[in-house]
Amino acid sequence: xxxxxxxSKPFNVAIVGGGITGLILAVxxxxxxxxxxxxxxxxQFGEIxxxxxxxxxxxxxxxxxxxxxxxxxxxxxxxxxVGKDSDSVWFHARVGDKRKVTxxxxxxxxxxxxxxxxxxxxxxxxxxxxxSGLSQIGPVGGVHRAHYLDQLVKxxxxxxxxxGKRLVNITEAVDASGDAxxxxxxxxxxxxxxxxxxxxxxxxxxxxxLGPDYDPVFSGKCAYRGLVPMEQAREIIGxxxxxxxxxxxxxxxxxxxxxxxxxxxxxxxSSLAYIHYSTLPVMRKYPxxxxxxxxxx
Numbered sequence: 419x420x421x422x423x424x425x426s427k428p429f430n431v432a433i434v435g436g437g438i439t440g441l442i443l444a445v446x447x448x449x450x451x452x453x454x455x456x457x458x459x460x461x462q463f464g465e466i467x468x469x470x471x472x473x474x475x476x477x478x479x480x481x482x483x484x485x486x487x488x489x490x491x492x493x494x495x496x497x498x499x500v501g502k503d504s505d506s507v508w509f510h511a512r513v514g515d516k517r518k519v520t521x522x523x524x525x526x527x528x529x530x531x532x533x534x535x536x537x538x539x540x541x542x543x544x545x546x547x548x549x550s551g552l553s554q555i556g557p558v559g560g561v562h563r564a565h566y567l568d569q570l571v572k573x574x575x576x577x578x579x580x581x582g583k584r585l586v587n588i589t590e591a592v593d594a595s596g597d598a599x600x601x602x603x604x605x606x607x608x609x610x611x612x613x614x615x616x617x618x619x620x621x622x623x624x625x626x627x628l629g630p631d632y633d634p635v636f637s638g639k640c641a642y643r644g645l646v647p648m649e650q651a652r653e654i655i656g657x658x659x660x661x662x663x664x665x666x667x668x669x670x671x672x673x674x675x676x677x678x679x680x681x682x683x684x685x686x687x688s689s690l691a692y693i694h695y696s697t698l699p700v701m702r703k704y705p706x707x708x709x710x711x712x713x714x715x
Contacts, residue, residue, distance in 0.1 A: 430454060432600055432610035434585055435617035436463050438470075438563065441570040443616060444578060446483045455608065456574075457600065459584040459617075463571050464564065468643050469678040469685030471560040471663070473508070474549050490569035494561040496677045507663060511544045514666025514673055541659070541666070560663075560678045560685060580608075588613060588626050644686045648677065651684040660684050 431447060433440050436458030447454045472480075472491065480488040513532070532538045549558065587601040591609055600608045615623030619634050651660035661684075663676040670691035678685045 429611035432457060432598070432608060432613045434600070434613060434615050434623050435621075436460070436579065437616065437618065438567055438570065440616035441567065441574065442480070442483060442487055443614060445487055445570065445573050448574065448578075449484055449486075454578060455610070456579045457583040457585065457602070457608070458579060458581050461581050463567060463579070468562065468645050469560045469676065469683075469687075470563050470566075471676060472558055474558055477558050486573050487570070490573065491561060491566060493569050494565045495559045496561065496680055497559055506548045506550075508547045508549050509663045509665040509674070509676075510546050510659075512659075512664055512666050513538055513540055513542045513544060515668030515671075516540050541655070544667070560676045562678045562683075562685075565679070585617070585622050585626070588623070639689050639691050642688045642690070644688075646684045646686060648682050648684055651675075 430453035433444055433447075433454055433456045436456050440456055440458075441463070444454060444456055477488065477491065480491055529537050529539050532544070582604060583606070584603040585600055586603050589599045589601065591597040591599050595609075597609050597611055598613045600610065600613065602608075613623070615621055615627070617623050624632055648660060654660075659675070661677050661681060664674070666673040666675075672689055674687045674689075675684055677683070
Protein backbone atom coordinates (compact mmCIF):
# COMPACT_ATOMS: atom_id res chain seq x y z
CA UNK A 419 0.00 0.00 0.00
CA UNK A 420 1.04 3.61 -0.57
CA UNK A 421 1.56 6.50 1.83
CA UNK A 422 -1.15 8.51 3.64
CA UNK A 423 -3.03 10.63 1.05
CA UNK A 424 -3.20 14.46 1.33
CA UNK A 425 -7.00 14.76 1.11
CA SER A 426 -8.26 18.30 0.55
CA LYS A 427 -11.98 18.09 -0.34
CA PRO A 428 -14.59 19.31 2.21
CA PHE A 429 -16.56 16.04 2.07
CA ASN A 430 -15.89 12.36 2.63
CA VAL A 431 -17.16 9.12 1.15
CA ALA A 432 -17.75 5.64 2.58
CA ILE A 433 -17.07 2.66 0.30
CA VAL A 434 -18.85 -0.43 1.57
CA GLY A 435 -17.04 -3.51 0.29
CA GLY A 436 -13.37 -4.12 -0.39
CA GLY A 437 -13.55 -6.35 -3.46
CA ILE A 438 -12.31 -5.54 -6.96
CA THR A 439 -15.03 -2.95 -7.61
CA GLY A 440 -14.60 -1.22 -4.24
CA LEU A 441 -10.83 -0.96 -4.59
CA ILE A 442 -10.95 0.32 -8.18
CA LEU A 443 -13.35 3.00 -6.96
CA ALA A 444 -10.96 3.79 -4.11
CA VAL A 445 -8.04 4.23 -6.51
CA UNK A 446 -10.13 6.64 -8.56
CA UNK A 447 -11.15 8.73 -5.54
CA UNK A 448 -7.56 8.76 -4.32
CA UNK A 449 -6.21 10.28 -7.51
CA UNK A 450 -8.86 13.03 -7.32
CA UNK A 451 -8.02 13.81 -3.66
CA UNK A 452 -11.51 12.84 -2.48
CA UNK A 453 -11.51 11.65 1.16
CA UNK A 454 -12.84 8.11 1.60
CA UNK A 455 -12.80 5.08 3.85
CA UNK A 456 -13.22 1.48 2.72
CA UNK A 457 -15.30 -0.68 5.07
CA UNK A 458 -14.74 -4.42 4.63
CA UNK A 459 -16.60 -7.09 6.62
CA UNK A 460 -13.73 -9.59 6.43
CA UNK A 461 -10.56 -9.45 8.51
CA GLN A 462 -8.50 -8.54 5.43
CA PHE A 463 -8.88 -7.87 1.74
CA GLY A 464 -9.62 -11.03 -0.20
CA GLU A 465 -11.59 -12.41 -3.14
CA ILE A 466 -13.81 -15.49 -3.36
CA UNK A 467 -13.65 -17.39 -6.63
CA UNK A 468 -11.05 -18.17 -9.21
CA UNK A 469 -10.66 -16.78 -12.69
CA UNK A 470 -12.43 -13.79 -14.19
CA UNK A 471 -12.20 -12.60 -17.78
CA UNK A 472 -12.24 -8.96 -18.90
CA UNK A 473 -13.22 -7.85 -22.39
CA UNK A 474 -12.02 -4.77 -24.32
CA UNK A 475 -14.73 -2.51 -22.89
CA UNK A 476 -13.72 -3.35 -19.31
CA UNK A 477 -9.98 -2.96 -20.01
CA UNK A 478 -10.58 0.41 -21.71
CA UNK A 479 -12.62 1.51 -18.68
CA UNK A 480 -9.75 0.53 -16.36
CA UNK A 481 -7.43 2.81 -18.31
CA UNK A 482 -9.95 5.68 -18.21
CA UNK A 483 -10.33 5.31 -14.44
CA UNK A 484 -6.58 5.15 -13.86
CA UNK A 485 -3.62 3.82 -15.83
CA UNK A 486 -2.51 2.24 -12.53
CA UNK A 487 -5.65 0.08 -12.50
CA UNK A 488 -4.90 -1.16 -16.01
CA UNK A 489 -1.25 -1.74 -15.09
CA UNK A 490 -2.39 -3.87 -12.13
CA UNK A 491 -4.56 -5.88 -14.51
CA UNK A 492 -1.76 -6.34 -17.03
CA UNK A 493 0.51 -7.55 -14.23
CA UNK A 494 -1.89 -10.48 -13.68
CA UNK A 495 -3.29 -10.91 -17.17
CA UNK A 496 -2.84 -14.20 -18.97
CA UNK A 497 -2.65 -14.26 -22.77
CA UNK A 498 -5.79 -15.84 -24.18
CA UNK A 499 -4.28 -18.57 -26.27
CA VAL A 500 -1.77 -19.99 -28.69
CA GLY A 501 -1.47 -19.61 -32.43
CA LYS A 502 -1.94 -16.81 -34.94
CA ASP A 503 -4.28 -13.95 -33.90
CA SER A 504 -5.01 -15.68 -30.58
CA ASP A 505 -5.19 -12.34 -28.73
CA SER A 506 -8.28 -11.36 -30.75
CA VAL A 507 -10.21 -14.52 -29.81
CA TRP A 508 -12.98 -14.19 -27.23
CA PHE A 509 -13.98 -17.87 -27.26
CA HIS A 510 -13.75 -20.91 -29.47
CA ALA A 511 -17.18 -22.59 -29.60
CA ARG A 512 -17.12 -26.38 -29.40
CA VAL A 513 -19.45 -29.36 -29.07
CA GLY A 514 -20.05 -30.02 -25.39
CA ASP A 515 -22.99 -32.44 -25.13
CA LYS A 516 -23.12 -36.08 -26.22
CA ARG A 517 -26.89 -36.62 -26.14
CA LYS A 518 -27.39 -36.42 -29.92
CA VAL A 519 -25.00 -39.28 -30.49
CA THR A 520 -26.88 -41.97 -32.45
CA UNK A 521 -29.77 -39.51 -32.91
CA UNK A 522 -31.27 -38.85 -36.33
CA UNK A 523 -28.47 -37.90 -38.69
CA UNK A 524 -25.84 -39.59 -36.55
CA UNK A 525 -23.66 -42.42 -37.67
CA UNK A 526 -24.59 -44.89 -34.94
CA UNK A 527 -21.21 -44.72 -33.18
CA UNK A 528 -19.96 -41.75 -31.18
CA UNK A 529 -20.71 -39.02 -33.74
CA UNK A 530 -23.73 -36.97 -34.74
CA UNK A 531 -24.81 -34.43 -37.33
CA UNK A 532 -24.67 -30.65 -36.96
CA UNK A 533 -26.44 -28.42 -39.49
CA UNK A 534 -26.73 -31.38 -41.80
CA UNK A 535 -23.06 -32.28 -41.59
CA UNK A 536 -22.19 -35.67 -40.08
CA UNK A 537 -19.21 -36.77 -38.06
CA UNK A 538 -19.18 -34.32 -35.12
CA UNK A 539 -17.78 -35.51 -31.80
CA UNK A 540 -17.49 -34.06 -28.30
CA UNK A 541 -14.93 -31.24 -28.33
CA UNK A 542 -15.10 -30.59 -32.09
CA UNK A 543 -14.73 -26.95 -33.17
CA UNK A 544 -17.89 -25.16 -34.35
CA UNK A 545 -16.93 -21.48 -34.67
CA UNK A 546 -14.83 -18.69 -33.20
CA UNK A 547 -15.94 -15.34 -31.76
CA UNK A 548 -13.38 -12.54 -31.94
CA UNK A 549 -12.92 -9.18 -30.26
CA SER A 550 -12.65 -6.06 -32.37
CA GLY A 551 -10.68 -2.85 -31.83
CA LEU A 552 -7.87 -4.37 -29.76
CA SER A 553 -5.25 -2.23 -31.53
CA GLN A 554 -6.25 0.77 -29.41
CA ILE A 555 -6.60 -1.16 -26.15
CA GLY A 556 -3.97 -3.86 -26.10
CA PRO A 557 -4.26 -7.54 -25.20
CA VAL A 558 -7.06 -8.79 -22.98
CA GLY A 559 -7.34 -11.99 -20.98
CA GLY A 560 -8.25 -13.67 -17.73
CA VAL A 561 -6.87 -13.05 -14.26
CA HIS A 562 -7.06 -14.81 -10.93
CA ARG A 563 -9.42 -12.68 -8.81
CA ALA A 564 -7.28 -12.80 -5.66
CA HIS A 565 -4.08 -11.93 -7.52
CA TYR A 566 -5.68 -8.91 -9.21
CA LEU A 567 -7.06 -7.73 -5.88
CA ASP A 568 -3.57 -8.01 -4.35
CA GLN A 569 -2.22 -5.66 -7.02
CA LEU A 570 -5.01 -3.13 -6.38
CA VAL A 571 -4.32 -3.21 -2.64
CA LYS A 572 -0.75 -2.05 -3.34
CA UNK A 573 -2.14 1.17 -4.85
CA UNK A 574 -3.86 2.24 -1.61
CA UNK A 575 -2.55 3.50 1.75
CA UNK A 576 -3.32 1.28 4.79
CA UNK A 577 -5.03 4.20 6.53
CA UNK A 578 -8.08 4.10 4.25
CA UNK A 579 -9.27 0.58 5.24
CA UNK A 580 -11.38 -0.59 8.18
CA UNK A 581 -11.78 -4.36 8.57
CA GLY A 582 -14.34 -6.44 10.43
CA LYS A 583 -17.05 -3.90 9.59
CA ARG A 584 -20.27 -5.67 8.64
CA LEU A 585 -22.93 -3.09 7.79
CA VAL A 586 -26.31 -3.54 9.51
CA ASN A 587 -28.00 -0.15 9.07
CA ILE A 588 -27.74 3.31 7.54
CA THR A 589 -29.43 6.31 9.14
CA GLU A 590 -29.40 10.07 8.68
CA ALA A 591 -27.17 12.07 11.00
CA VAL A 592 -28.98 14.02 13.74
CA ASP A 593 -26.69 17.07 13.41
CA ALA A 594 -28.67 18.47 10.43
CA SER A 595 -25.66 17.95 8.17
CA GLY A 596 -27.52 15.57 5.87
CA ASP A 597 -24.72 13.03 6.32
CA ALA A 598 -25.28 9.29 6.42
CA UNK A 599 -24.40 7.28 9.52
CA UNK A 600 -23.26 3.71 8.99
CA UNK A 601 -23.98 1.22 11.78
CA UNK A 602 -21.85 -1.92 12.01
CA UNK A 603 -22.40 -5.28 13.67
CA UNK A 604 -19.60 -4.62 16.18
CA UNK A 605 -21.57 -1.67 17.62
CA UNK A 606 -19.48 1.09 16.04
CA UNK A 607 -20.71 3.84 13.71
CA UNK A 608 -19.19 6.09 11.06
CA UNK A 609 -20.47 9.34 9.56
CA UNK A 610 -19.91 10.24 5.91
CA UNK A 611 -21.21 12.68 3.31
CA UNK A 612 -22.10 9.83 0.95
CA UNK A 613 -22.15 6.03 0.91
CA UNK A 614 -21.15 4.03 -2.18
CA UNK A 615 -22.15 0.36 -2.05
CA UNK A 616 -19.73 -2.15 -3.60
CA UNK A 617 -20.69 -5.13 -1.45
CA UNK A 618 -21.68 -7.66 -4.07
CA UNK A 619 -24.72 -9.55 -5.24
CA UNK A 620 -25.89 -10.19 -1.66
CA UNK A 621 -25.43 -6.52 -0.83
CA UNK A 622 -26.90 -5.50 2.54
CA UNK A 623 -26.55 -1.89 1.42
CA UNK A 624 -29.01 -2.37 -1.44
CA UNK A 625 -31.64 -3.83 0.89
CA UNK A 626 -31.12 -1.01 3.42
CA UNK A 627 -31.47 1.67 0.75
CA LEU A 628 -34.11 0.17 -1.55
CA GLY A 629 -35.90 -2.51 0.48
CA PRO A 630 -36.42 -6.25 -0.09
CA ASP A 631 -38.24 -5.74 -3.40
CA TYR A 632 -34.84 -5.16 -5.01
CA ASP A 633 -33.15 -8.28 -3.68
CA PRO A 634 -31.45 -10.38 -6.39
CA VAL A 635 -33.61 -13.04 -8.06
CA PHE A 636 -32.40 -16.53 -8.93
CA SER A 637 -31.65 -16.56 -12.66
CA GLY A 638 -32.31 -20.26 -13.11
CA LYS A 639 -28.65 -21.18 -13.50
CA CYS A 640 -26.03 -22.54 -11.13
CA ALA A 641 -22.30 -22.29 -11.80
CA TYR A 642 -19.65 -24.72 -10.61
CA ARG A 643 -16.02 -23.66 -10.75
CA GLY A 644 -12.83 -25.64 -10.86
CA LEU A 645 -9.11 -25.13 -11.37
CA VAL A 646 -6.93 -27.61 -13.26
CA PRO A 647 -3.11 -27.42 -13.25
CA MET A 648 -2.17 -26.45 -16.81
CA GLU A 649 0.28 -29.32 -17.17
CA GLN A 650 -2.52 -31.79 -16.43
CA ALA A 651 -5.03 -29.98 -18.66
CA ARG A 652 -2.59 -29.96 -21.61
CA GLU A 653 -1.91 -33.65 -21.17
CA ILE A 654 -5.63 -34.49 -21.23
CA ILE A 655 -7.10 -32.16 -23.89
CA GLY A 656 -4.03 -30.77 -25.69
CA UNK A 657 -2.34 -27.38 -25.88
CA UNK A 658 -4.88 -25.67 -28.14
CA UNK A 659 -7.92 -26.39 -25.96
CA UNK A 660 -6.21 -25.99 -22.60
CA UNK A 661 -4.34 -22.75 -23.31
CA UNK A 662 -7.07 -20.92 -25.25
CA UNK A 663 -10.53 -19.67 -24.24
CA UNK A 664 -13.16 -22.30 -25.00
CA UNK A 665 -16.93 -22.58 -24.61
CA UNK A 666 -18.47 -26.05 -24.87
CA UNK A 667 -22.18 -25.83 -25.64
CA UNK A 668 -24.73 -28.31 -24.28
CA UNK A 669 -28.45 -28.47 -23.66
CA UNK A 670 -29.43 -26.21 -20.74
CA UNK A 671 -25.79 -25.68 -19.87
CA UNK A 672 -22.31 -24.85 -21.05
CA UNK A 673 -18.70 -25.07 -19.92
CA UNK A 674 -16.16 -22.24 -20.12
CA UNK A 675 -12.41 -22.75 -19.84
CA UNK A 676 -9.57 -20.25 -20.14
CA UNK A 677 -5.99 -19.92 -18.84
CA UNK A 678 -5.14 -17.84 -15.76
CA UNK A 679 -2.11 -17.33 -13.49
CA UNK A 680 0.19 -16.58 -16.44
CA UNK A 681 -0.79 -19.89 -18.02
CA UNK A 682 -0.06 -22.07 -14.98
CA UNK A 683 -3.73 -22.95 -14.41
CA UNK A 684 -6.81 -23.63 -16.52
CA UNK A 685 -9.96 -22.07 -15.05
CA UNK A 686 -13.22 -23.92 -15.66
CA UNK A 687 -16.82 -22.89 -15.03
CA SER A 688 -19.80 -25.16 -15.71
CA SER A 689 -23.19 -23.42 -15.88
CA LEU A 690 -26.28 -25.60 -15.49
CA ALA A 691 -29.87 -24.42 -16.03
CA TYR A 692 -32.70 -25.30 -13.69
CA ILE A 693 -36.18 -25.32 -15.27
CA HIS A 694 -39.13 -24.45 -13.05
CA TYR A 695 -42.48 -26.17 -13.59
CA SER A 696 -45.42 -24.29 -12.07
CA THR A 697 -47.20 -27.60 -11.39
CA LEU A 698 -44.31 -28.92 -9.32
CA PRO A 699 -43.03 -27.49 -6.01
CA VAL A 700 -39.45 -28.33 -6.91
CA MET A 701 -36.75 -27.19 -9.29
CA ARG A 702 -36.01 -29.98 -11.75
CA LYS A 703 -32.45 -30.11 -12.97
CA TYR A 704 -31.83 -31.28 -16.51
CA PRO A 705 -28.73 -33.47 -16.66
CA UNK A 706 -25.98 -32.02 -18.80
CA UNK A 707 -23.11 -34.23 -19.89
CA UNK A 708 -20.20 -31.95 -20.68
CA UNK A 709 -16.85 -33.26 -21.76
CA UNK A 710 -17.47 -36.57 -20.05
CA UNK A 711 -14.88 -38.20 -22.24
CA UNK A 712 -12.24 -35.57 -21.52
CA UNK A 713 -11.99 -33.97 -18.06
CA UNK A 714 -14.04 -35.21 -15.11
CA UNK A 715 -14.98 -32.07 -13.10
